[in-house]
Amino acid sequence: MNKPLFGTSDSLQLFPLAYPWAWDMYLENMDNHWSPREISMGTDVALWKSDRLTEEERHLFLSIMAQLTTFDVQRGDETAETLQGLLNPPEIKHYLKRLADEEALHTYSYQFIIENMELDQQEIYSRYERVPSMRARVDLAKTISTRAQHVLAKRILQPEAPLTLREKQEVIFAAIFWFLGFEGIWFVMGLTGPIQNLARQGKFTGAAEQFQFIFRDEVQHIRFGQYLIQAFREQHPECFTEGFLRGVQGLFQKVIDLEADYIRYCLPDPILGYSAEDHVETAKWYADLRLKQMGLPPLFNAEHRFPWMSEQLSLRKEKNFFETRPTEYRTGNALRWEE
């Protein structure tokens, strides 16, 4: 069945599938079902109210929380309001509905942490407006979305008019940014980095566990993005010009520069062996990974500086997370060390 990514085919006929991977991934995401309320925040609450945290650790935690909170709201909106409207195949839309719902779940997870720890909500949600290195990332994401929204406006107003090369490139560029840069680097570093390191030392173990479940969802989103970008490439090889690919490399450089500015704000000096320098080097390693996955040469030849991450991110089996649930879930994807 012919269901082009950009096109005017019927978006209501879900089956038969043209993109079976999208449906399979939807089922996999269902198997990863979780609820923030099943993760106890008790030890984090006690820690926050104690004198066992330095000012630097408090600043680090609040800064990471603030950016993730804003980012998940933004990512959910982008998916529901822009990408969802630009792509026609119903199985792709179906997955994106789940994805947007998971971003809403992640937002709830942060809010659950905020409420339990009685953090200042106003301060957390508005911090990005006051901190230039956070604002710059939100603004870059907004700019890329706005460009894609111009294409969406044309699709709505002139559904029969074919998209120009430039318009198709804008959409693919936005997909590369959101799946591989925003999620594939910024979210990954925010969720797996400094807070997980604190958790290894017994601090913020509840928040870190929330982040582990969020990360498991994000790994799926990134994988979906890779399939989607591959499908774009097969259907529209003309979009992947040399100039376009240079633009993608420039985008990854920008994503890394903004990550570096941000982590230096969160972490001006190393905390418990975790430094901004190692964080940036690891972010570059992810950038290289994402580029290689698209068949592009690495930009940084960087190394992953946190060998403990893989083990820290394995959802602890002894917790029997699903045991208390009435339904026997199919075995969800174990949280895997990426790719």
Ligand SMILES: [Fe+2]
């Ligand atoms: Fe998310």
Ligand SMILES: [Fe+2]
């Ligand atoms: Fe996501």
